[in-house]
Amino acid sequence: MRETVDLLLTGGTVVTMDARWTIVPDGAVAIQGRQIVAVGSAAALAERFAPRETIDCTGCAVIPGLINGHAHVPMSLLRGMVADQQLDVWLFGYMFPVESQFVDPEFCYVGTLLSCAEMLRGGTTTFVDMYYFEEEVARAADEAGIRAICGQTVMRLPTPDAPSFDVGLERARRFIEAWRDHERIVPTVAPHAPYTCTDRIYREAAALCRRFGVPLITHLSETAHEVETSIREREVTPIRYAKRVGAFDVPCIAAHCTHATEDDIRLLREAKVGAVPCPTSNLKLASGIAPYRRLIDSGVRTGLGTDGPASNDDQDMFTEIQLAALLPKGVSGDPTAVPAREALALATCWGAKAVHLDHLVGVLEPGKRADIAVVALGRLHTAPRYTYSPEAIYSYLVYSAHAADVRDVLVDGRLLVRNHALLTLDEGEIVRRSQAIAERINTFLAHRERDLLAKIIALGGVQQAEIFEIQVKARLGPGGEPLVERILSSPEVAITKTSVRTQYDTYFLFRNRERVRIREDHRTDPGARPEPKYTVTLMAEAVRGEYPHAIVLSRARYTALADHTGRFYREYFQPDQVVELEKRRKRWRIIYKDHDFALNLDTLVGGGADPGPYLEIKTRTWSSRDAAERAGLIGELLALAGLDEHAMVKQEYVDLA
Numbered sequence: 001m002r003e004t005v006d007l008l009l010t011g012g013t014v015v016t017m018d019a020r021w022t023i024v025p026d027g028a029v030a031i032q033g034r035q036i037v038a039v040g041s042a043a044a045l046a047e048r049f050a051p052r053e054t055i056d057c058t059g060c061a062v063i064p065g066l067i068n069g070h071a072h073v074p075m076s077l078l079r080g081m082v083a084d085q086q087l088d089v090w091l092f093g094y095m096f097p098v099e100s101q102f103v104d105p106e107f108c109y110v111g112t113l114l115s116c117a118e119m120l121r122g123g124t125t126t127f128v129d130m131y132y133f134e135e136e137v138a139r140a141a142d143e144a145g146i147r148a149i150c151g152q153t154v155m156r157l158p159t160p161d162a163p164s165f166d167v168g169l170e171r172a173r174r175f176i177e178a179w180r181d182h183e184r185i186v187p188t189v190a191p192h193a194p195y196t197c198t199d200r201i202y203r204e205a206a207a208l209c210r211r212f213g214v215p216l217i218t219h220l221s222e223t224a225h226e227v228e229t230s231i232r233e234r235e236v237t238p239i240r241y242a243k244r245v246g247a248f249d250v251p252c253i254a255a256h257c258t259h260a261t262e263d264d265i266r267l268l269r270e271a272k273v274g275a276v277p278c279p280t281s282n283l284k285l286a287s288g289i290a291p292y293r294r295l296i297d298s299g300v301r302t303g304l305g306t307d308g309p310a311s312n313d314d315q316d317m318f319t320e321i322q323l324a325a326l327l328p329k330g331v332s333g334d335p336t337a338v339p340a341r342e343a344l345a346l347a348t349c350w351g352a353k354a355v356h357l358d359h360l361v362g363v364l365e366p367g368k369r370a371d372i373a374v375v376a377l378g379r380l381h382t383a384p385r386y387t388y389s390p391e392a393i394y395s396y397l398v399y400s401a402h403a404a405d406v407r408d409v410l411v412d413g414r415l416l417v418r419n420h421a422l423l424t425l426d427e428g429e430i431v432r433r434s435q436a437i438a439e440r441i442n443t444f445l446a447h448r449e450r451d452l453l454a455k456i457i458a459l460g461g462v463q464q465a466e467i468f469e470i471q472v473k474a475r476l477g478p479g480g481e482p483l484v485e486r487i488l489s490s491p492e493v494a495i496t497k498t499s500v501r502t503q504y505d506t507y508f509l510f511r512n513r514e515r516v517r518i519r520e521d522h523r524t525d526p527g528a529r530p531e532p533k534y535t536v537t538l539m540a541e542a543v544r545g546e547y548p549h550a551i552v553l554s555r556a557r558y559t560a561l562a563d564h565t566g567r568f569y570r571e572y573f574q575p576d577q578v579v580e581l582e583k584r585r586k587r588w589r590i591i592y593k594d595h596d597f598a599l600n601l602d603t604l605v606g607g608g609a610d611p612g613p614y615l616e617i618k619t620r621t622w623s624s625r626d627a628a629e630r631a632g633l634i635g636e637l638l639a640l641a642g643l644d645e646h647a648m649v650k651q652e653y654v655d656l657a
């Protein structure tokens, strides 16, 4: 009497990825409910089981469903948006501004559907995510039928779904409580990375994980810069820091570990942390190449991930597996460094350990969940077939098969892909909804690329200064300071502040006559703040009004603290011309007839410009009537100095240079 089972996959080469690397040519897998009940030869299983449904897998490889150990799946909607930029330009110039504007529940839901469709069609049956509105990621993943660990991202900066980290942690708690009993979805919390989190965020996230028995997801040691900064500021590597703040007291999944040191690798092994390098992303963002061989040899639970589709740009685990086999060979000069079968293990049996799901998936053996991919071989790029060594199957799977070769996919015993077609998701509808969201982002970026103000505002922290700037500039002869002295010694003038500074200005000039100024301002007078101040200012084209003694400029002037490098701004703004200017400035803030003015005695250094000195008298206001009055007062101050029209200079310094 044969035993009834739901499904029999029969006739393929079964690559079990079990502890003995068992391969069954002309094998079969029997599935009952959610579980695998038997793996063996097709003949033996045909004798033993009476299946309700049989799928002929002749000419195919039957493998454990692939495990994508690190992803940000809603970001598939940002695929192709920006490429080939430095990480800071990519992140602060594009990703963060677009995310803050567009990431909402719908974005996360639709983006996850798109990713699930792509991943399932490519044989991925489990993914580990960290993003925002993770309940929407979980909802879409549940509809798709895929398996997922969904981490609600928390960081100290405001995020699209939480204005502060307390709110983020509270969101994570509610999310975990709502989804904790789901059979395929593991809800959890994901403190983003040591450089975006505080000790408290990590400790509280770990406490949540301990309370609900879920793993903690984070990014660790992705770039050399991150490791250097961590050592400088915290005196430890990001990995040691993570241990110190409790992240390793619970099962942890650490993305990247690209720059793990020997000491780090020991910590990862001892704490059973899953290390998940993302080969394509690490290459594309020039983060480096993870020490795959060292991680494996040291017994660290190692997996593989795609990372977000904005830095990959697909979620094709076949590519990641192939790179994990090729990269260590290339950097070590040893073609045996990571053999094909170990590269496949990183995305199956070992990957399951890395994401702490090895009790359920990663291996085809009785008792495990039926998460299976059937890969069609014998196509142009996978033909002909050598079978004298069973091991050759790893070579086909790793070096020549593609995601598109995946024919059938099961998760938890349920067929989700059959003959390359999705059974749970409507591919056309998902692409249509994704395109609708991309159109909105497209319009936003197209507008912003033309608009410098929008680009500055996208960086955050911008303040607008007064609209009207009233100024006069005069070139003084040698020994100009006594002229300034005449103004300052007037009984009607009260000095409120003085300073001495050196200013390094970089002007970005644009064909539309807009200008962006990056200023590095060093106070050099005794007792002044030692740190230079960096600002970025947009100076839109001025409307000039010439008054008898002064020029009134009405213009929008926006300033923000400049907390990126000069290189960042150059790449971000892409100016048509760059002019650099250095000047020494002695400045007096004065009150004259109830109005405040700044007197600058400036000397230009280097460059082709006339060094001066120059006297600038400046003031600002929001009111046009007030502007006219102040222009008159500037005339009086000039008269005090005994300066006349001949000394006037109408150009700005950048135009003199």
Ligand SMILES: [Zn+2]
Pocket (backbone or CB within 6 Å): 070, 071, 072, 219, 255, 307, 308
């Ligand atoms: Zn990531």
